[in-house]
Amino acid sequence: QKEVEQNSGPLSVPEGAIASLNCTYSDRGSQSFFWYRQYSGKSPELIMSIYSNGDKEDGRFTAQLNKASQYVSLLIRDSQPSDSATYLCAGWERDSSYKLIFGSGTRLLVRP
């Protein structure tokens, strides 16, 4: 069973700090990963996708992928209270079904 694992949190950071969210995965064949933000009672919203080793930046968000260590992370710079949400990490399962495997999510709390 392919797995994506995340610390459930909550991760609490002060406003303006860097929030670091981490994810590990078991399927060495997985090649692309995604971060979704989910506010309470809402559906997941795709905020970052990453395919290559290294960093990918988009505004205040940076996704990092290390395939050798099977590790994905999301950094949120200048965290705002509006960033408080659950962040889901997901990766494609590379077998015939090609389904997205989700972690259970990390709850982020940004304190004003």
Place this chain on the structure above:
Amino acid sequence: DAMVIQNPRYQVTQFGKPVTLSCSQTLNHNVMYWYQQKSSQAPKLLFHYYDKDFNNEADTPDNFQSRRPNTSFCFLDIRSPGLGDAAMYLCATSRDRRDASSYNEQFFGPGTRLTVL
């Protein structure tokens, strides 16, 4: 704007009374998915369609059925809802199941919150 639309946003049904949830998309994506999500849990895949090819997850109860009459629409039928079926039901789409690249992103609709009385 291209998007995934779900109706209704909130559905209340009685124990055992059939219910149908709908999803439509203007992204022209090949793949449509149905997920069930309960509080503080990851989305759980129920089934997906690749074009008209239906793929059921092994642990999806027979109580859940789906139809995809055309590329744009997909329906989730719950034949006899139980109290345990109360959840958020999420529809999602992606361009091509076989393209496991960063461009094969999966997008979610707003969800339907199902309450079973």
